Amino acid sequence: MEQGRVFLAIVLSLVIFVAWDFFFVDREAIQQQKQQQPVEQEEVKAPAPPQSALAVPTSEPAKSTPVDQDKQLQQGITEAARTITVETPLYIAKLSEQGGNITSFTLKDYRESVEADAPKKQLISEKNPLGTIRLNLAGKSEAGKEAAIYTTNAIPDKITVTEKDQTITFSRKSPDGIIIEKTYSFSPDTYLIDFDVILKNEGTHPVAEQPALSLVKYDDAEDKGYGFTGPSGYINGKLEQIKKKKIAEHNEFLGNIGWIAVQDRYFITAIVPQIQENYTMRLSEEDSGLIHNQLVAPSTTINPAAQQKFEYQLFFGPKSLKLLRQFDNNLHKAIYFGWFDILAKPCLWVMNFIYDHILANYGIAIILLTLLTKLILWPLGQKSYKSMAEMKKIQPLMTEIREKNKHDKKKMNAEVMALYKAYKVNPMGGCLPMVVQIPVFLALYRMLYGAIELRHAPFFGWINDLSAPDRLFDFGFSIPFMQPPYGIPVLTLVMGATMFLQQKLQPAMGDPTQAKLMMMMPIFFTFIFINFPSGLVLYWLVNNVFSIAQQHLTHGKKK
Numbered sequence: 001m002e003q004g005r006v007f008l009a010i011v012l013s014l015v016i017f018v019a020w021d022f023f024f025v026d027r028e029a030i031q032q033q034k035q036q037q038p039v040e041q042e043e044v045k046a047p048a049p050p051q052s053a054l055a056v057p058t059s060e061p062a063k064s065t066p067v068d069q070d071k072q073l074q075q076g077i078t079e080a081a082r083t084i085t086v087e088t089p090l091y092i093a094k095l096s097e098q099g100g101n102i103t104s105f106t107l108k109d110y111r112e113s114v115e116a117d118a119p120k121k122q123l124i125s126e127k128n129p130l131g132t133i134r135l136n137l138a139g140k141s142e143a144g145k146e147a148a149i150y151t152t153n154a155i156p157d158k159i160t161v162t163e164k165d166q167t168i169t170f171s172r173k174s175p176d177g178i179i180i181e182k183t184y185s186f187s188p189d190t191y192l193i194d195f196d197v198i199l200k201n202e203g204t205h206p207v208a209e210q211p212a213l214s215l216v217k218y219d220d221a222e223d224k225g226y227g228f229t230g231p232s233g234y235i236n237g238k239l240e241q242i243k244k245k246k247i248a249e250h251n252e253f254l255g256n257i258g259w260i261a262v263q264d265r266y267f268i269t270a271i272v273p274q275i276q277e278n279y280t281m282r283l284s285e286e287d288s289g290l291i292h293n294q295l296v297a298p299s300t301t302i303n304p305a306a307q308q309k310f311e312y313q314l315f316f317g318p319k320s321l322k323l324l325r326q327f328d329n330n331l332h333k334a335i336y337f338g339w340f341d342i343l344a345k346p347c348l349w350v351m352n353f354i355y356d357h358i359l360a361n362y363g364i365a366i367i368l369l370t371l372l373t374k375l376i377l378w379p380l381g382q383k384s385y386k387s388m389a390e391m392k393k394i395q396p397l398m399t400e401i402r403e404k405n406k407h408d409k410k411k412m413n414a415e416v417m418a419l420y421k422a423y424k425v426n427p428m429g430g431c432l433p434m435v436v437q438i439p440v441f442l443a444l445y446r447m448l449y450g451a452i453e454l455r456h457a458p459f460f461g462w463i464n465d466l467s468a469p470d471r472l473f474d475f476g477f478s479i480p481f482m483q484p485p486y487g488i489p490v491l492t493l494v495m496g497a498t499m500f501l502q503q504k505l506q507p508a509m510g511d512p513t514q515a516k517l518m519m520m521m522p523i524f525f526t527f528i529f530i531n532f533p534s535g536l537v538l539y540w541l542v543n544n545v546f547s548i549a550q551q552h553l554t555h556g557k558k559k
Contacts, residue, residue, distance in 0.1 A: 057550055082166060084154045086331075088161040090186050091316065094121075096131060100150040100170030100182040103131035105316045107267075114456045114465045123267055123316055126217035128290055132269060133314065134214040135182055135197060136294075146214065148172055150182070161186045177203030178302075182316075191317030192327065195271075202309040211310050212282075212296040217262040219244060219289040227265060227450050231293035232334060233281045234258035239333050242283060244291070253281040257328045260295045261315075266452045268319050271295050272329045274311035318452045321348060337450060340443035347373075348447050355453070362466055363459030366448070366535055370542040373440060374550070380436055381547070385554040390425045441540075448535045459538070463491065466535035481533045491537045496526030498544035505551050 081097035094104035103124060110121035124131060134146040150170035159166050169183045178199055185194035199212050215231075232241045236255040257279040261270035273279060273295065280296040302308050315331060317323070324332035337344035347369060354365040374381070397419055405412035420426070450524060454466040462472045471487030479486045499522035529537055 025043070030543075042238040047323050060483055081149055082152065082157065084152060084167065084185050085158040086161060086168070086184075088186055089222065090189075090191060092314075092406060093186070095152075095168065095170070096171065097150050097152055097185065099130060099134055099147045100152075100172075101131035103129070104251075105269075107317065109215050110267075110318065111456065121267070123269060124338055125220065127218045127288070128216055130216070132214070132216045132468065133182075133195070133271070134216060135180070135211045136212045136214065137178075137180070137199075145174075150180075159186075161188045163188060173202075174385060176207060177201065178207060178209070183199075191323075193314040193316070195312045195314050197310040197312070198307055199302055199310075201302040201304050204304055206300045206303045208299055209308075210296055210299045211491065212294050213312065213333045214292050214294040215260065215271060216293075217264075217269065217291050218265070219285075219291050226428050226448065228336070229264045231262050231283050233258070233293070234330050234333050235281065239336055240281075241336070244285070247283045247285050251283040254278065256516065257295065259334075260293050262291060262293050263332055263334060265321065265450060266319055267317065268315065268331075268334055268454050270315040270331060270334070272313040273297070274313065275502070319450070320452050321354060335450070337443065339448035340439050340446065343439060343443035345446035347444055348451055348453075351447075351451075352453060355357055361459065362454055362457040362535070363463065363538060366466070366538050370539050371546065373548045374543065377436060377440075378550070381550050382554055385551050387426050389554065390423060390552075391475070394419060394423050394425060399524075437543075444539055445532075445536055448533055448539065454533070454535050459534070462532050463538075465537070467533050469531050470534035470537065481530065489530050491534055491541060492526055492529045492532075495529060495537055495541040495544065496522050498548065499525055502544055502548055502551075505548065 008354060015415050023224075042251070051453050068274075083097075083103070084095045086093045086095065091108055092106040093102055093105075095101065096103045105123040107121040107123065111118040112121055114352055130147055131260060136146040150172045152171075153169045159168070165185050165187050167183060168183045169181055171179060171181045172221050173179050178201055181196075181198040181200070183196040183198070185196075187193075197213070199209055199211070201207055219230075227239045228243070230244050231237065233253060234240075235253050235257050240253060242250050258276060259270050259271065259272040260281050263269075277298055279298065282292075282296060284292045284294070287293070297310055300308050313329065318360070319335055320336050321332055324335065331549070350372065351362070351365045351369050354368050355502060358368070362409040398416060401415045401419065402412055405415060449467070453469075454465075457466045458464045459466055470489055470491040471485045472490045473487040474485045476488060477486060478484070481488075503518060503522055525540075529540070
């Protein structure tokens with residue numbers, strides 16, 4: 001009979017899920033998406049523009065001497081732009097003669113998803129075909145020509161960087177006789193890339209110019225989440241983070257700029273000027289979803305037969321605090337965990353220390369970090385649980401007082417306060433651990449959500465990514481209020497059960513309404529934790545278990 005009820009419950013649950021999927025999923029939106037797919041494919045198959053167009057991506061070789069490309073455009077004899085591939089032990093970069101830009105940057109040590117056969121992480125979207133590190137000059141001779149055709153001194157189409165640095169230079173000549181050179185220097189053992197811009201005046205008149213370098217990133221809606229993503233900069237010794245919706249009203253910053261960047265949850269691209277001057281950071285957004293973060297150098301006058309060199313460093317890589325702190329460019333300031341950053345970063349250091357020196361499993365590191373946090377807060381917990389035990393003892397007396405004076409609130413409150421005083425009980429003492437734990441929880445939440453160390457980090461069994469919600473099985477259909485994949489959030493359900501047990505151990509509330517609200521808390525927390533990273537759920541679960549154990553120890557000693 002009992003097995004039949006269980007089976008019936010499972011069947012009814014499946015019926016509910018199927019019914020929800022059938023009746024409430026937006027079929028019209030899905031159908032529209034399917035109808036749009038052929039259009040996208042037709043756009044991909046559209047005929048290529050003629051060779052006289054500004055950009056013709058191909059791999060055919062071109063001459064490597066700087067020429068007046070604008071004159072070529074007018075004559076309709078522009079050669080095809082080559083793509084040069086640079087491979088190091090850390091990444092694979094592709095650079096195009098169209099603009100001399102980086103059009104692809106693949107990180108070898110990271111994947112797009114947790115699957116073992118997933119493609120390597122790509123930092124530049126296909127929806128950004130012109131790439132990033134675009135150069136424009138604020139002077140009227142070169143304005144709006146960041147996609148002009150350059151030539152390169154690289155003879156082969158692929159360069160491998162293994163033992164020593166390799167340098168590639170892209171060059172072009174403007175109608176006013178300005179030769180523009182973009183030089184990249186790649187190293188085998190770092191994500192930093194040395195980058196120089198040289199302007200040579202071969203004209204007959206002085207020219208005033210302002211090199212403007214742009215980081216360009218496609219705003220990927222799938223990459224949203226709690227935490228900052230978007231353009232940022234380190235200006236006048238202060239981190240500036242500009243949300244997408246604020247770009248229109250906060251689009252220009254002037255001052256001593258240490259670096260500019262465009263970042264997402266785990267990765268960052270940045271430009272670091274080697275000389276700290278009064279640069280300008282300008283932000284803009286295209287209708288296509290491309291976000292521009294531009295670093296504009298101070299205006300400089302270049303006399304005939306003279307040249308001016310602007311030196312930078314580029315960074316394309318992970319937002320790893322341990323990695324970024326190795327550099328002396330303040331780029332580690334880009335990692336910011338919010339109001340409780342001062343707590344989150346030490347927690348991150350401890351977690352990494354445990355992983356590096358005790359056991360190479362970040363799930364175990366989170367458990368040990370939770371235990372360490374609990375030990376630090378142990379005295380406060382002891383005081384609180386003792387207060388809760390005293391409250392539990394006088395609970396019958398409080399119930400009697402409330403019942404006797406239920407029509408006289410003033411007298412009831414006076415007698416309750418006298419009871420507290422007689423038994424030396426602090427009614428707020430039991431709240432202390434929760435109040436102290438709130439900033440620790442928020443710090444750990446921001447840290448565990450944003451720490452790249454947990455990205456695709458396995459724990460055990462079905463928990464193969466501590467940065468993602470835990471799911472046992474994949475039902476293959478959507479579940480209300482649950483983010484994909486859609487499965488059983490086992491860790492979250494166990495966490496909810498421990499919260500319920502912990503709630504039962506606490507003294508009952510005198511007010512029946514408050515008591516009901518408190519008993520609803522485990523359900524509420526379980527609901528909101530369903531889509532939290534499993535690493536954070538693991539922390540909360542282990543913290544509950546340690547709290548229950550401490551309550552038992554405290555109550556046992558009290559008896």
